[in-house]
Amino acid sequence: LKSLGVKNLLEFDFMDPPPEENIMNSMYQLWILGALDNTGEITSLGRRMVEFPLDPSLSKLLLYSHEHGRCSTEVLVVVSMLSVPSVFFRPKDREEESDAAREKFFVPESDHLTLLNVYLRAKQYKFDPHWCTRHFIHAKGIRKAREVHAQ
Structure with a gap:
C-alpha cells in the first residue's frame, strides 16, 4: 500500500481492516528491513522489493545477494x-x-x-x-x- 502512495495505513479504508497492532508490526518489520524510513515513507530499497511477489524478507535477500554478487x-x-x-x-x-x-x-x-x-x-x-x-x-x-x- 505504501508503494501505491497510501500515506497513513492506520487511516486507510480497508474493506476488512486488520487489527491496528498487525499494521504496526508490519510497518516495524518493513522499517527493520529498510523498506520504510523513519517517517514511514517507502525507501528506494522498498520500491525495489515491491517488484518481487515474495515475502519482504525474501525480496531483500534476493536484492542483497545480487548486489553483492555472492551466490x-x-x-x-x-x-x-x-x-x-x-x-x-x-x-x-x-x-x-x-x-x-x-x-x-x-x-x-x-x-x-x-x-x-x-x-x-x-x-x-x-x-x-x-x-x-x-x-x-x-x-x-x-x-x-x-x-x-x-x-
Missing part, C-alpha cells in the same frame, strides 16, 4: 523453494520409505541447503513428475518453485 544463483533457488509450501510429502502408509528418500537430500546444518539439493536434483532429472513421486516430492510444488525461479 545469487543459489539464493534465488532457495528463495524460490521457500515461496512454495513444503515440497515433500509423507504418506501415512509409507512414512519410513518417504523419510529415507528425504534423507538423501538432507543437510543437517541447513534446511535451506536441503531445499537447494532438492531443486538441483529435480533439475538434473528435468523436473520429471515420476522422479518427484519416487522421491516423495510434490511435482506441483517443485514446478511452482521453478516458475518463481524463472521470474
